[in-house]
Amino acid sequence: MDKKPSTSKGSIFCSLRYGLALIMHFSNFTMITQRVSLSIAMIAMVNGTQQHDLLNASTEGPFVDTLNNPIKKVNAGGMAWTGQFTIWAKWAPPLERSKLTSIAGSGSAFGSFIILCVGGLISQALGWPFIFYIFGSIGCICCLLWFTVIYDDPMHHPCISVREKEHITSSLAQQSSSPRRSVPIKSMVRCLPLWAIFIGFFSHFWLCTIIITYLPTYIRSVLHVNIRDSGVLSSLPFIAASSCTILGGQLADFLLSRNLLRLIDVRKLFSSLGLFLPSLCAVALPFVASSYLTTIILLILIPGTSNLCDSGFIINTLDVAPRYASFLMGISRGFGLIAGIISSTTTGFLISQDSVSGWRNVFFLSAAINVLGLVFYLIFGKAEIQGWAKERPLTRL
Template structure:
């Protein structure tokens, strides 16, 4: 059984670990803006290169060809992969167990915040300054965040020159029961046989399937189904990520509150938030085709899908820190790989389906996404755990 540290209200806002969470928030913001920039630019490029005499059918065909480009999902989904997985290596040494959901949610909410910003202003920038300026502006922000990362982020609190003694002692003592010795060899065979790990991987696959569709195709959906122009489409597409950023932070706060007050066990908290983050957006996605005639209802559902989906940040997304903190970076890399595969498949499938028939295509896209989410959730609920696995413990401790 896991040893639980003494309850604590949480990190003070001025703590260094909260500062690290803010830096990672900005980093995730920069990464997602560069990723979604391509989604905005595709529509602007297609519209901008069409001559006035060209028929609408030709324009729709050009847009469909751009959406089905196999290199497009790879470019979008590969952006920032190493930086994202590397954050969990930092949190394995910086985040006390009762603060993990809170700190990782603050950092992870940068993705939703970045999606809101780029979708809100991307169309405006493309119309006012031209679509290349989207890449120049947000690429520059990414370079600034890179410099900030190298300046502020350190491997562990012991080596950081600016941390207070009190905070350093608190972090070190709260992680004292976890293995800290140098890893020898990676227990690949044990990992492959570990069903709790496969539960996490399956959760990532399901989560990224729908999230990639929303991030990549939301401007296209609002443009083709709701019939709004690029400028209005960008502003409208940004609204769901306000809810996503809010739910990410609130979900982490609530999860750590339930743990610190011993209301629920750790594994129950992980399963609860995973269930909310996979089931609620599935229900909203299934309902979308049936309310397409109602503009307001459609917008509400589109807002709820990313918002409720990000509750997973307090579920299986942080679960690898529970089961194997020593290998958090490796496991997050593998999990990210499963997510990337799901994103590539879902992006390509979505582009193909909506190019055949827009109305029935979107309906098939949302139904398929809901099915993937439900199947992934059932597997996670069946096999997920929150205890440190035997193969992830220090060998010296397992002999006692």
């Protein structure tokens, strides 16, 4: 009986928490567009000079500079992205977590789509500085909205309705709300459900980094097409990723709200879809290289289906340890960053030896890592709050 109010109170889209999700969506949009803007502007700045060939060797696409420079990537958006999970731990009812986090997280993929579509056009029509002027101004607006609208928890927000506040607090009543103590590092290290999440991140980022980083290289070398000639084509994987993120979140919470699946079943279902489907597409790529259209479809499907993981292990830390969600998301992103570094280096080495067999080995290895990560998560993944993350009464004697 306590669960029914959680689904009926606090009407859906006309609510403050969905407004917060939209602000975070555009914040993530801003972070990714500002990162990619730098790479596009660099191309424009050196365009027409003798250094253009050198640029091609180091920045095959707008994302390459960001992904090949891990320090920049972490400093630019890592803390902001992980900090959002601290907010959702206090703002997102359990039956709406997938929806809210997917709306917020889809801003990154949507931002990639927009900047790849219009970045080059802005540079040609107005000049490369206007890329920074336009998207920097959007960032300032998002920053202003963040400071005025985002609060740590619903209890202290001046604009939230009583109905919505009661809905959120009652749905989160079982979660701990006491002041944090020291982080239980030893318990975390021994926690297999956490390791399942970390390994899931490692597997997910391994293939995604390869696709994002080497997408233009693959199309140019295998299909003999320069993807820079079509900004829309290079952005299609990211609009697919954004759409799948939102749709996956809606479907996940639908399954939960209708009691069709348990929480752990939903997490494992979307983790399976987000790791196994991209693996199938990757394995199929070497066998359809002669077909331009089929190759493009598979390259679009890989990041699209990969983002179904957003409703799986990616938000699983909010289930197993909501008190430490931000800290654990930082560690998870660290595993993803390590995977990205290793996968990029490995891919570069393999394709430098032999292009045809190199690409085949890259995709087979990526699929194997995805499947192994999925198996580990299916065995050890959990969705209930772990003992070390629960409320413990203070006792002094």
